[in-house]
Amino acid sequence: MNILVVAAHPKLENSRANRALLDAIQGIENVHVHDLYKEYPNWHIDVKREQERLLGxxxxxxxFPFYWYSCPPLLKKWFDDVLVRGWAYGPDGNHLKDKEFMVAITAGGSENGFRAGGDNRFTISELLRPIQATLTHCKGEFLPPYAMYDADRLTPHQFREQAERYAEHIQAGVKQLAR
Ligand SMILES: Cc1cc2nc3c(=O)[nH]c(=O)nc-3n(C[C@H](O)[C@H](O)[C@H](O)COP(=O)(O)O)c2cc1C
Known part of the structure:
Protein backbone atom coordinates (compact mmCIF):
# COMPACT_ATOMS: atom_id res chain seq x y z
CA MET A 1 0.00 0.00 0.00
CA ASN A 2 1.33 3.44 -0.96
CA ILE A 3 1.07 5.94 1.89
CA LEU A 4 1.35 9.71 1.52
CA VAL A 5 2.11 11.73 4.65
CA VAL A 6 1.03 15.34 4.18
CA ALA A 7 3.02 17.09 6.89
CA ALA A 8 2.14 20.63 7.98
CA HIS A 9 4.35 22.35 10.53
CA PRO A 10 4.98 26.11 10.19
CA LYS A 11 8.37 25.88 11.89
CA LEU A 12 9.74 22.40 11.41
CA GLU A 13 13.24 23.68 12.21
CA ASN A 14 12.08 24.32 15.80
CA SER A 15 10.01 21.15 16.12
CA ARG A 16 10.87 18.20 18.33
CA ALA A 17 7.69 16.14 18.17
CA ASN A 18 6.87 16.32 14.47
CA ARG A 19 10.54 16.06 13.59
CA ALA A 20 10.77 12.83 15.60
CA LEU A 21 7.74 11.44 13.78
CA LEU A 22 9.15 12.33 10.37
CA ASP A 23 12.55 10.87 11.25
CA ALA A 24 10.88 7.57 12.15
CA ILE A 25 9.22 7.16 8.76
CA GLN A 26 12.09 8.43 6.63
CA GLY A 27 13.26 5.70 4.32
CA ILE A 28 10.21 3.41 4.59
CA GLU A 29 9.79 2.25 1.01
CA ASN A 30 6.06 2.74 0.51
CA VAL A 31 5.79 5.93 2.61
CA HIS A 32 6.28 9.31 0.94
CA VAL A 33 6.42 12.57 2.93
CA HIS A 34 5.02 15.77 1.44
CA ASP A 35 6.07 18.79 3.52
CA LEU A 36 3.48 21.49 2.77
CA TYR A 37 5.27 24.47 4.35
CA LYS A 38 8.47 23.58 2.51
CA GLU A 39 6.69 23.08 -0.82
CA TYR A 40 4.59 26.24 -0.60
CA PRO A 41 6.49 28.99 1.28
CA ASN A 42 4.31 31.54 -0.56
CA TRP A 43 1.10 29.60 0.04
CA HIS A 44 0.33 29.33 -3.70
CA ILE A 45 -0.90 25.76 -3.76
CA ASP A 46 -0.66 24.01 -7.13
CA VAL A 47 -4.10 22.41 -7.03
CA LYS A 48 -3.74 20.20 -10.14
CA ARG A 49 -0.42 18.82 -8.93
CA GLU A 50 -1.82 18.14 -5.47
CA GLN A 51 -4.85 16.36 -6.88
CA GLU A 52 -2.70 14.24 -9.20
CA ARG A 53 -0.41 13.38 -6.31
CA LEU A 54 -3.32 12.09 -4.21
CA LEU A 55 -4.38 9.68 -6.96
CA GLY A 56 -1.14 7.72 -6.53
CA PHE A 64 0.51 18.24 12.20
CA PRO A 65 0.89 19.86 15.61
CA PHE A 66 -2.48 20.58 17.22
CA TYR A 67 -2.94 24.37 17.19
CA TRP A 68 -6.02 25.71 18.91
CA TYR A 69 -7.83 22.41 18.50
CA SER A 70 -7.22 22.44 14.79
CA CYS A 71 -4.58 22.16 12.08
CA PRO A 72 -2.03 24.83 11.08
CA PRO A 73 -3.51 27.29 8.54
CA LEU A 74 -1.67 26.12 5.41
CA LEU A 75 -3.24 22.68 5.79
CA LYS A 76 -6.68 24.27 6.16
CA LYS A 77 -5.97 26.21 2.93
CA TRP A 78 -4.88 22.96 1.29
CA PHE A 79 -8.25 21.38 2.20
CA ASP A 80 -10.09 24.45 0.89
CA ASP A 81 -8.14 24.61 -2.39
CA VAL A 82 -7.64 20.95 -3.25
CA LEU A 83 -10.89 19.28 -2.16
CA VAL A 84 -13.14 20.99 -4.66
CA ARG A 85 -16.63 20.18 -5.90
CA GLY A 86 -16.64 18.08 -9.06
CA TRP A 87 -13.29 16.52 -8.12
CA ALA A 88 -13.48 15.57 -4.45
CA TYR A 89 -17.25 15.64 -3.93
CA GLY A 90 -20.50 16.45 -5.70
CA PRO A 91 -21.26 15.46 -9.30
CA ASP A 92 -18.36 13.37 -10.68
CA GLY A 93 -16.41 14.19 -7.54
CA ASN A 94 -15.31 10.63 -6.91
CA HIS A 95 -11.53 10.84 -7.04
CA LEU A 96 -11.08 10.22 -3.32
CA LYS A 97 -13.76 7.57 -3.02
CA ASP A 98 -12.69 4.71 -0.71
CA LYS A 99 -9.26 6.18 -0.02
CA GLU A 100 -8.09 5.74 3.55
CA PHE A 101 -7.45 8.91 5.51
CA MET A 102 -5.79 9.31 8.85
CA VAL A 103 -4.80 12.20 11.09
CA ALA A 104 -1.62 12.19 13.16
CA ILE A 105 -1.33 14.97 15.70
CA THR A 106 1.07 16.04 18.37
CA ALA A 107 -0.59 17.81 21.30
CA GLY A 108 0.86 19.78 24.17
CA GLY A 109 -1.93 18.58 26.44
CA SER A 110 -1.92 15.34 28.42
CA GLU A 111 -4.01 12.36 27.40
CA ASN A 112 -6.07 12.60 30.61
CA GLY A 113 -7.07 16.17 29.79
CA PHE A 114 -8.78 15.16 26.56
CA ARG A 115 -12.03 13.87 28.06
CA ALA A 116 -15.24 15.20 29.57
CA GLY A 117 -14.29 17.06 32.74
CA GLY A 118 -10.62 17.21 31.72
CA ASP A 119 -8.58 20.34 30.94
CA ASN A 120 -9.40 20.04 27.23
CA ARG A 121 -13.01 18.87 27.78
CA PHE A 122 -13.31 16.75 24.64
CA THR A 123 -11.63 13.66 23.24
CA ILE A 124 -9.26 13.93 20.29
CA SER A 125 -11.79 12.07 18.14
CA GLU A 126 -14.45 14.64 19.05
CA LEU A 127 -12.13 17.54 18.28
CA LEU A 128 -11.15 16.06 14.91
CA ARG A 129 -14.74 15.84 13.70
CA PRO A 130 -14.57 18.75 11.21
CA ILE A 131 -11.67 17.00 9.44
CA GLN A 132 -13.45 13.64 9.66
CA ALA A 133 -16.61 15.21 8.21
CA THR A 134 -14.60 16.80 5.39
CA LEU A 135 -12.90 13.58 4.36
CA THR A 136 -15.98 11.39 4.66
CA HIS A 137 -17.90 13.99 2.64
CA CYS A 138 -15.30 13.22 -0.04
CA LYS A 139 -16.31 9.54 0.31
CA GLY A 140 -13.07 8.56 1.99
CA GLU A 141 -12.69 6.24 4.95
CA PHE A 142 -11.54 7.97 8.16
CA LEU A 143 -9.27 5.70 10.20
CA PRO A 144 -8.46 5.98 13.92
CA PRO A 145 -6.04 8.87 14.51
CA TYR A 146 -2.55 8.71 15.92
CA ALA A 147 -1.92 11.13 18.79
CA MET A 148 1.21 12.02 20.70
CA TYR A 149 0.35 13.74 23.99
CA ASP A 150 2.61 15.86 26.25
CA ALA A 151 4.47 16.69 23.05
CA ASP A 152 6.38 19.62 24.58
CA ARG A 153 7.83 17.66 27.47
CA LEU A 154 8.78 14.16 26.38
CA THR A 155 12.33 12.89 26.83
CA PRO A 156 14.38 11.93 23.75
CA HIS A 157 13.76 8.27 24.62
CA GLN A 158 9.98 8.85 24.86
CA PHE A 159 10.01 10.69 21.51
CA ARG A 160 11.69 7.67 19.94
CA GLU A 161 9.12 5.30 21.48
CA GLN A 162 6.24 7.47 20.27
CA ALA A 163 7.76 7.74 16.83
CA GLU A 164 8.10 3.96 16.56
CA ARG A 165 4.43 3.65 17.50
CA TYR A 166 3.67 6.21 14.76
CA ALA A 167 5.52 4.23 12.09
CA GLU A 168 3.50 1.14 13.06
CA HIS A 169 0.20 3.04 13.25
CA ILE A 170 0.33 4.56 9.79
CA GLN A 171 1.15 1.19 8.21
CA ALA A 172 -1.33 -0.88 10.20
CA GLY A 173 -4.23 -2.60 8.50
CA VAL A 174 -7.77 -1.28 8.93
CA LYS A 175 -8.82 -4.24 11.11
CA GLN A 176 -5.74 -3.92 13.31
CA LEU A 177 -6.45 -0.20 13.81
CA ALA A 178 -10.05 -0.81 14.77
CA ARG A 179 -9.08 -3.03 17.71
C1 LIG B 1 -0.41 28.43 18.33
C2 LIG B 1 -0.38 27.18 19.16
C3 LIG B 1 -1.57 26.59 19.52
C4 LIG B 1 -1.57 25.40 20.26
N1 LIG B 1 -2.77 24.82 20.58
C5 LIG B 1 -2.78 23.64 21.24
C6 LIG B 1 -4.02 22.98 21.51
O1 LIG B 1 -5.10 23.44 21.16
N2 LIG B 1 -3.98 21.81 22.20
C7 LIG B 1 -2.79 21.24 22.60
O2 LIG B 1 -2.81 20.17 23.21
N3 LIG B 1 -1.60 21.83 22.33
C8 LIG B 1 -1.57 23.01 21.65
N4 LIG B 1 -0.38 23.61 21.37
C9 LIG B 1 0.89 22.90 21.67
C10 LIG B 1 1.41 22.21 20.41
O3 LIG B 1 0.48 21.25 19.95
C11 LIG B 1 2.76 21.55 20.66
O4 LIG B 1 3.68 22.59 20.97
C12 LIG B 1 3.26 20.78 19.44
O5 LIG B 1 2.40 19.70 19.17
C13 LIG B 1 4.66 20.28 19.64
O6 LIG B 1 5.09 19.75 18.39
P1 LIG B 1 6.47 20.20 17.70
O7 LIG B 1 7.58 19.91 18.67
O8 LIG B 1 6.55 19.40 16.46
O9 LIG B 1 6.36 21.68 17.43
C14 LIG B 1 -0.34 24.82 20.65
C15 LIG B 1 0.86 25.44 20.29
C16 LIG B 1 0.85 26.61 19.55
C17 LIG B 1 2.17 27.24 19.18
Whole structure:
Protein backbone atom coordinates (compact mmCIF):
# COMPACT_ATOMS: atom_id res chain seq x y z
CA MET A 1 0.00 0.00 0.00
CA ASN A 2 1.33 3.44 -0.96
CA ILE A 3 1.07 5.94 1.89
CA LEU A 4 1.35 9.71 1.52
CA VAL A 5 2.11 11.73 4.65
CA VAL A 6 1.03 15.34 4.18
CA ALA A 7 3.02 17.09 6.89
CA ALA A 8 2.14 20.63 7.98
CA HIS A 9 4.35 22.35 10.53
CA PRO A 10 4.98 26.11 10.19
CA LYS A 11 8.37 25.88 11.89
CA LEU A 12 9.74 22.40 11.41
CA GLU A 13 13.24 23.68 12.21
CA ASN A 14 12.08 24.32 15.80
CA SER A 15 10.01 21.15 16.12
CA ARG A 16 10.87 18.20 18.33
CA ALA A 17 7.69 16.14 18.17
CA ASN A 18 6.87 16.32 14.47
CA ARG A 19 10.54 16.06 13.59
CA ALA A 20 10.77 12.83 15.60
CA LEU A 21 7.74 11.44 13.78
CA LEU A 22 9.15 12.33 10.37
CA ASP A 23 12.55 10.87 11.25
CA ALA A 24 10.88 7.57 12.15
CA ILE A 25 9.22 7.16 8.76
CA GLN A 26 12.09 8.43 6.63
CA GLY A 27 13.26 5.70 4.32
CA ILE A 28 10.21 3.41 4.59
CA GLU A 29 9.79 2.25 1.01
CA ASN A 30 6.06 2.74 0.51
CA VAL A 31 5.79 5.93 2.61
CA HIS A 32 6.28 9.31 0.94
CA VAL A 33 6.42 12.57 2.93
CA HIS A 34 5.02 15.77 1.44
CA ASP A 35 6.07 18.79 3.52
CA LEU A 36 3.48 21.49 2.77
CA TYR A 37 5.27 24.47 4.35
CA LYS A 38 8.47 23.58 2.51
CA GLU A 39 6.69 23.08 -0.82
CA TYR A 40 4.59 26.24 -0.60
CA PRO A 41 6.49 28.99 1.28
CA ASN A 42 4.31 31.54 -0.56
CA TRP A 43 1.10 29.60 0.04
CA HIS A 44 0.33 29.33 -3.70
CA ILE A 45 -0.90 25.76 -3.76
CA ASP A 46 -0.66 24.01 -7.13
CA VAL A 47 -4.10 22.41 -7.03
CA LYS A 48 -3.74 20.20 -10.14
CA ARG A 49 -0.42 18.82 -8.93
CA GLU A 50 -1.82 18.14 -5.47
CA GLN A 51 -4.85 16.36 -6.88
CA GLU A 52 -2.70 14.24 -9.20
CA ARG A 53 -0.41 13.38 -6.31
CA LEU A 54 -3.32 12.09 -4.21
CA LEU A 55 -4.38 9.68 -6.96
CA GLY A 56 -1.14 7.72 -6.53
CA UNK A 57 -1.81 6.73 -2.90
CA UNK A 58 -4.26 4.42 -1.18
CA UNK A 59 -3.75 5.96 2.26
CA UNK A 60 -3.21 9.63 3.08
CA UNK A 61 -2.02 10.75 6.52
CA UNK A 62 -2.26 14.36 7.65
CA UNK A 63 0.45 14.99 10.24
CA PHE A 64 0.51 18.24 12.20
CA PRO A 65 0.89 19.86 15.61
CA PHE A 66 -2.48 20.58 17.22
CA TYR A 67 -2.94 24.37 17.19
CA TRP A 68 -6.02 25.71 18.91
CA TYR A 69 -7.83 22.41 18.50
CA SER A 70 -7.22 22.44 14.79
CA CYS A 71 -4.58 22.16 12.08
CA PRO A 72 -2.03 24.83 11.08
CA PRO A 73 -3.51 27.29 8.54
CA LEU A 74 -1.67 26.12 5.41
CA LEU A 75 -3.24 22.68 5.79
CA LYS A 76 -6.68 24.27 6.16
CA LYS A 77 -5.97 26.21 2.93
CA TRP A 78 -4.88 22.96 1.29
CA PHE A 79 -8.25 21.38 2.20
CA ASP A 80 -10.09 24.45 0.89
CA ASP A 81 -8.14 24.61 -2.39
CA VAL A 82 -7.64 20.95 -3.25
CA LEU A 83 -10.89 19.28 -2.16
CA VAL A 84 -13.14 20.99 -4.66
CA ARG A 85 -16.63 20.18 -5.90
CA GLY A 86 -16.64 18.08 -9.06
CA TRP A 87 -13.29 16.52 -8.12
CA ALA A 88 -13.48 15.57 -4.45
CA TYR A 89 -17.25 15.64 -3.93
CA GLY A 90 -20.50 16.45 -5.70
CA PRO A 91 -21.26 15.46 -9.30
CA ASP A 92 -18.36 13.37 -10.68
CA GLY A 93 -16.41 14.19 -7.54
CA ASN A 94 -15.31 10.63 -6.91
CA HIS A 95 -11.53 10.84 -7.04
CA LEU A 96 -11.08 10.22 -3.32
CA LYS A 97 -13.76 7.57 -3.02
CA ASP A 98 -12.69 4.71 -0.71
CA LYS A 99 -9.26 6.18 -0.02
CA GLU A 100 -8.09 5.74 3.55
CA PHE A 101 -7.45 8.91 5.51
CA MET A 102 -5.79 9.31 8.85
CA VAL A 103 -4.80 12.20 11.09
CA ALA A 104 -1.62 12.19 13.16
CA ILE A 105 -1.33 14.97 15.70
CA THR A 106 1.07 16.04 18.37
CA ALA A 107 -0.59 17.81 21.30
CA GLY A 108 0.86 19.78 24.17
CA GLY A 109 -1.93 18.58 26.44
CA SER A 110 -1.92 15.34 28.42
CA GLU A 111 -4.01 12.36 27.40
CA ASN A 112 -6.07 12.60 30.61
CA GLY A 113 -7.07 16.17 29.79
CA PHE A 114 -8.78 15.16 26.56
CA ARG A 115 -12.03 13.87 28.06
CA ALA A 116 -15.24 15.20 29.57
CA GLY A 117 -14.29 17.06 32.74
CA GLY A 118 -10.62 17.21 31.72
CA ASP A 119 -8.58 20.34 30.94
CA ASN A 120 -9.40 20.04 27.23
CA ARG A 121 -13.01 18.87 27.78
CA PHE A 122 -13.31 16.75 24.64
CA THR A 123 -11.63 13.66 23.24
CA ILE A 124 -9.26 13.93 20.29
CA SER A 125 -11.79 12.07 18.14
CA GLU A 126 -14.45 14.64 19.05
CA LEU A 127 -12.13 17.54 18.28
CA LEU A 128 -11.15 16.06 14.91
CA ARG A 129 -14.74 15.84 13.70
CA PRO A 130 -14.57 18.75 11.21
CA ILE A 131 -11.67 17.00 9.44
CA GLN A 132 -13.45 13.64 9.66
CA ALA A 133 -16.61 15.21 8.21
CA THR A 134 -14.60 16.80 5.39
CA LEU A 135 -12.90 13.58 4.36
CA THR A 136 -15.98 11.39 4.66
CA HIS A 137 -17.90 13.99 2.64
CA CYS A 138 -15.30 13.22 -0.04
CA LYS A 139 -16.31 9.54 0.31
CA GLY A 140 -13.07 8.56 1.99
CA GLU A 141 -12.69 6.24 4.95
CA PHE A 142 -11.54 7.97 8.16
CA LEU A 143 -9.27 5.70 10.20
CA PRO A 144 -8.46 5.98 13.92
CA PRO A 145 -6.04 8.87 14.51
CA TYR A 146 -2.55 8.71 15.92
CA ALA A 147 -1.92 11.13 18.79
CA MET A 148 1.21 12.02 20.70
CA TYR A 149 0.35 13.74 23.99
CA ASP A 150 2.61 15.86 26.25
CA ALA A 151 4.47 16.69 23.05
CA ASP A 152 6.38 19.62 24.58
CA ARG A 153 7.83 17.66 27.47
CA LEU A 154 8.78 14.16 26.38
CA THR A 155 12.33 12.89 26.83
CA PRO A 156 14.38 11.93 23.75
CA HIS A 157 13.76 8.27 24.62
CA GLN A 158 9.98 8.85 24.86
CA PHE A 159 10.01 10.69 21.51
CA ARG A 160 11.69 7.67 19.94
CA GLU A 161 9.12 5.30 21.48
CA GLN A 162 6.24 7.47 20.27
CA ALA A 163 7.76 7.74 16.83
CA GLU A 164 8.10 3.96 16.56
CA ARG A 165 4.43 3.65 17.50
CA TYR A 166 3.67 6.21 14.76
CA ALA A 167 5.52 4.23 12.09
CA GLU A 168 3.50 1.14 13.06
CA HIS A 169 0.20 3.04 13.25
CA ILE A 170 0.33 4.56 9.79
CA GLN A 171 1.15 1.19 8.21
CA ALA A 172 -1.33 -0.88 10.20
CA GLY A 173 -4.23 -2.60 8.50
CA VAL A 174 -7.77 -1.28 8.93
CA LYS A 175 -8.82 -4.24 11.11
CA GLN A 176 -5.74 -3.92 13.31
CA LEU A 177 -6.45 -0.20 13.81
CA ALA A 178 -10.05 -0.81 14.77
CA ARG A 179 -9.08 -3.03 17.71
C1 LIG B 1 -0.41 28.43 18.33
C2 LIG B 1 -0.38 27.18 19.16
C3 LIG B 1 -1.57 26.59 19.52
C4 LIG B 1 -1.57 25.40 20.26
N1 LIG B 1 -2.77 24.82 20.58
C5 LIG B 1 -2.78 23.64 21.24
C6 LIG B 1 -4.02 22.98 21.51
O1 LIG B 1 -5.10 23.44 21.16
N2 LIG B 1 -3.98 21.81 22.20
C7 LIG B 1 -2.79 21.24 22.60
O2 LIG B 1 -2.81 20.17 23.21
N3 LIG B 1 -1.60 21.83 22.33
C8 LIG B 1 -1.57 23.01 21.65
N4 LIG B 1 -0.38 23.61 21.37
C9 LIG B 1 0.89 22.90 21.67
C10 LIG B 1 1.41 22.21 20.41
O3 LIG B 1 0.48 21.25 19.95
C11 LIG B 1 2.76 21.55 20.66
O4 LIG B 1 3.68 22.59 20.97
C12 LIG B 1 3.26 20.78 19.44
O5 LIG B 1 2.40 19.70 19.17
C13 LIG B 1 4.66 20.28 19.64
O6 LIG B 1 5.09 19.75 18.39
P1 LIG B 1 6.47 20.20 17.70
O7 LIG B 1 7.58 19.91 18.67
O8 LIG B 1 6.55 19.40 16.46
O9 LIG B 1 6.36 21.68 17.43
C14 LIG B 1 -0.34 24.82 20.65
C15 LIG B 1 0.86 25.44 20.29
C16 LIG B 1 0.85 26.61 19.55
C17 LIG B 1 2.17 27.24 19.18
Missing amino acids: YERIVFQ
